[in-house]
Amino acid sequence: MTKRTIVVGTRQSQLALTQTGQVIDALEKLCAEHRLPFKFEIRKIMTKGDRILDVTLSKVGGKGLFVKEIEQAMLDKEIDLAVHSMKDMPSELPEGLINGAIPQRVEPRDALISKEGLSLEELPHGAKVGTSSLRRSSQLRAKRPDLQLESIRGNIDSRLRKLETEGFDAIILAAAGLKRMGWEDRISSLLPVDVCLPAVGQGALGLECREDDAELMALLSLYNDHITSLTVTAERRFLAVLNGGCQVPIGAFAVWNEAAGDVAAGSGTGLITLTGMVGAPDGSLILKESLTGDDPVQLGEDVAQKLILQGADRILAAVRE
Known part of the structure; x- marks a missing residue:
């Protein structure tokens, strides 16, 4: 059987290469277990965020500082898959690309x-x-x-x-x-989350691919973690409503409260509690709200709207000026 080579794009940092290698190891095990005809090859890509190191992220500006060049390579079909730190990913992905899997989250704090x-x-x-x-x-x-x-x-x-x-x-x-x-x-x-709320998606990885790549999507679905996917979806929807990125003072963290069912199989039921914050850069004002619900998208929107009513949009507008 001829094996298809999946070209995996990654940043060049030691961490990016390490976590990409860990993901490939996991995918290779799944391929062996399910007899899927794939092999993997790494391609290193330099991003804007990696090139500009002498100024703060907030002053570099723009979303996708650590992913844009990788996403363009995917759209150009130079690579097939990218392993991102989810906290670096913009809340909205380019047309034609999708998060094919969000593996189990590690320490978010x-x-x-x-x-x-x-x-x-x-x-x-x-x-x-x-x-x-x-x-x-x-x-x-x-x-x-x-x-x-x-x-x-x-x-x-x-x-x-x-x-x-x-x-x-x-x-x-x-x-x-x-x-x-x-x-x-x-x-x-x-740092406890009540002292320093994490970045959206912190501790989770995003495996991004082209949404029309059905073969690869089928493999990635085996690696997706149901609970992490739901909680990170709530956080990312919160970020999207606030039109935020990793260079503005926004944090969010969602936890799953299991009720019943086989969660590992994706059939579990439960509630998600999402806490979101927007803060003034000087720490003089920290807006924070928590809500619980069963729809991650609606939950993200509701928490964001509660903060907007308290003036979160004005804080963020001032930061972006």
Whole structure:
């Protein structure tokens, strides 16, 4: 049987290559189990977000900073599949592309890495903390206005080096990336979601492909995690209504409350609780709402509308100016 080669596009960072390799390993096992005629090849692609490292994400502007070039390669049929960190993906995908699978989510929270192994509460007054995210800095300023927050860009490994070389007392990173790299031992503490709500989709991966690629879609459906797909859908709908991206101070996190049924088979019933936030960059105002429902799309819309009624759209408009 002739095997079709699936060309998988990925960013060039160590984390991107590691998680792409982990996904390919899982897909190869599924192919062997179900006798599917596929093999896989990785193609590295440089994105705008990877090229521009000397300014904060919010100042680079635009959505899809880490995915646009990869998506174009897919539309041009230079690649067939892309493995993205879901938090980097715009809420709306280009016409013709689809998330074929969202595998099981890993740790969604943000991680504090400090030189002395201290927690956020234990950091000394005026400690210098590095983060490239307006979402994180907004919430940290609300919790600890004394902290000196400074931008830190680059891949995980380069940011960990900067912790040692550029005078930071601590840095904030997504815990999921550290776990996928096997670097959990670097985590000093995990930030509770009531202190720092994660980015939309944080801890989840998106496997993007062309929606007319029925063969590949059939394989990816075997790898999709039902609960992660539902909860991330609620978060992404929330983001879409607010017209947000990874460079604005928006956070959301949805959890599944199982009621009955075989969830693994996709037939489980339950409710989703979604918490969303929009914050002023200086931490002076944090808007936050939680709702529970059984329709992830409607739930995302409802939480977003509640925040809009409180002025979230005005905060975001000011940030984008």
